[in-house]
Amino acid sequence: MDYSGLNIGVLALQGASAEHLQQLQSLGAKGVAVKKVTQLAELDGLILPGGESTAIGKLMVQYGFIDAIRRFAAQGKPIFGTCAGMILLAKEIEGGEPAHLGLMDISVRRNAFGRQTDSFQADIEVEGLSAPFPSVFIRAPYILGTRQQVQTLAVFSGYPVLARQQNLLACAFHPELTADNRITDLFLQMVCQAGKAKMQGKAS
Numbered sequence: 001m002d003y004s005g006l007n008i009g010v011l012a013l014q015g016a017s018a019e020h021l022q023q024l025q026s027l028g029a030k031g032v033a034v035k036k037v038t039q040l041a042e043l044d045g046l047i048l049p050g051g052e053s054t055a056i057g058k059l060m061v062q063y064g065f066i067d068a069i070r071r072f073a074a075q076g077k078p079i080f081g082t083c084a085g086m087i088l089l090a091k092e093i094e095g096g097e098p099a100h101l102g103l104m105d106i107s108v109r110r111n112a113f114g115r116q117t118d119s120f121q122a123d124i125e126v127e128g129l130s131a132p133f134p135s136v137f138i139r140a141p142y143i144l145g146t147r148q149q150v151q152t153l154a155v156f157s158g159y160p161v162l163a164r165q166q167n168l169l170a171c172a173f174h175p176e177l178t179a180d181n182r183i184t185d186l187f188l189q190m191v192c193q194a195g196k197a198k199m200q201g202k203a204s
Helices: 018-026 037-042 053-062 065-074 084-089 182-203
Strands: 007-011 030-034 045-048 079-082 090-093 104-109 120-124 133-137 142-146 151-156 159-165 168-171
Touching: 007 018, 007 037, 018 030, 018 182, 030 037, 037 065, 045 084, 045 182, 053 065, 053 084, 065 079, 079 084, 079 182, 084 090, 084 104, 084 168, 104 159, 104 168, 120 151, 133 151, 142 151, 168 182
Parallel strands: 007 030, 007 045, 045 079, 079 168, 090 104
Antiparallel strands: 104 142, 120 133, 142 159, 151 159, 159 168
């Protein structure tokens, strides 16, 4: 699929955005490091990368990203949250921590697989992929529970680690830290589908 016309933002307030930008480039899409709310208007999709979810959340509040990203999602534009990004998307965080964006009907557990020293890689089966995906887990969360609209795409140790809800995609691991770009490709397919649906809506 040709992704050359897509502008995909990677939130670059805190955490690792460079690897996401490189993987987007490898697929032919234009990656944009997003540091200002005004940049969102130019984007077809947005990636919320890994990092420290509490720190990212505070910066999002400080720079006005919370409501802006909610409006972005309400327009039907796809958002992909990886690791900390999944926590930012969730409507519920175990332990009573207030939700950040509160967009996705999932509850999550922070650091569910242990500390930084417990980081690991595992090959997991992903719905729609013909071969297992080499998934890198670093202080990773997992999904404790989902509601009806959420589709689980991958499970590890009995818990969902990749899920989709309409224009939202969330995963517990770091797909950008491997040479395998199939998960990012899955997100770009979502972006293309959203763009086609918007064009069809205008035509009708």
